[in-house]
Amino acid sequence: MDDEDSFISFNLICPECGVGNPEGAEYCLVCDRDLQETILFMEDDPFDLEVTRDFLIEYRKNFWGTRRTGKIEKYSWDKMEDVHFGFPVNRFIFNYQDRRVVLPLREENMQMMKRLFKE
Numbered sequence: 001m002d003d004e005d006s007f008i009s010f011n012l013i014c015p016e017c018g019v020g021n022p023e024g025a026e027y028c029l030v031c032d033r034d035l036q037e038t039i040l041f042m043e044d045d046p047f048d049l050e051v052t053r054d055f056l057i058e059y060r061k062n063f064w065g066t067r068r069t070g071k072i073e074k075y076s077w078d079k080m081e082d083v084h085f086g087f088p089v090n091r092f093i094f095n096y097q098d099r100r101v102v103l104p105l106r107e108e109n110m111q112m113m114k115r116l117f118k119e
C-alpha cells in the first residue's frame, strides 16, 4: 500500500539541533547529542515533542512556531492517567498531577503516537 519502506529514513530527528539522523544512530551527526534515549521526536506547531522510555518531553515554541521558548515540560509516562486520543480533532490527552493536558498534534504526529502505543 505504501512505499515508505523503500526510503532510506532519516527519521531520528535530533531533539537538540533538529537534524535528521539515520535510524539506530547512537549520536547526532551534527551536534553529537546522545540519541539512544530518544525513541521518537516530533516537530509540531506549538511545540516539539520528544519521547523517551520514561518521559514525554514538550519543548514549547513561540506563537509562530518558528523557535523554542526554552520552556520545557517533562511528563513521566508512569504518572499519566486517562491517556487517550481526541477525535475528530487530533489531540493527545491525559491527566497529570491533577491537571488535564491537551496536546494538539499534526496528523502525521498523531499517527506516530498511535503507532507507538500499539507496540
Ligand SMILES: [Zn+2]
Pocket (backbone or CB within 6 Å): 014, 015, 016, 017, 018, 019, 028, 029, 030, 031, 032, 033
Ligand atoms: Zn543534533
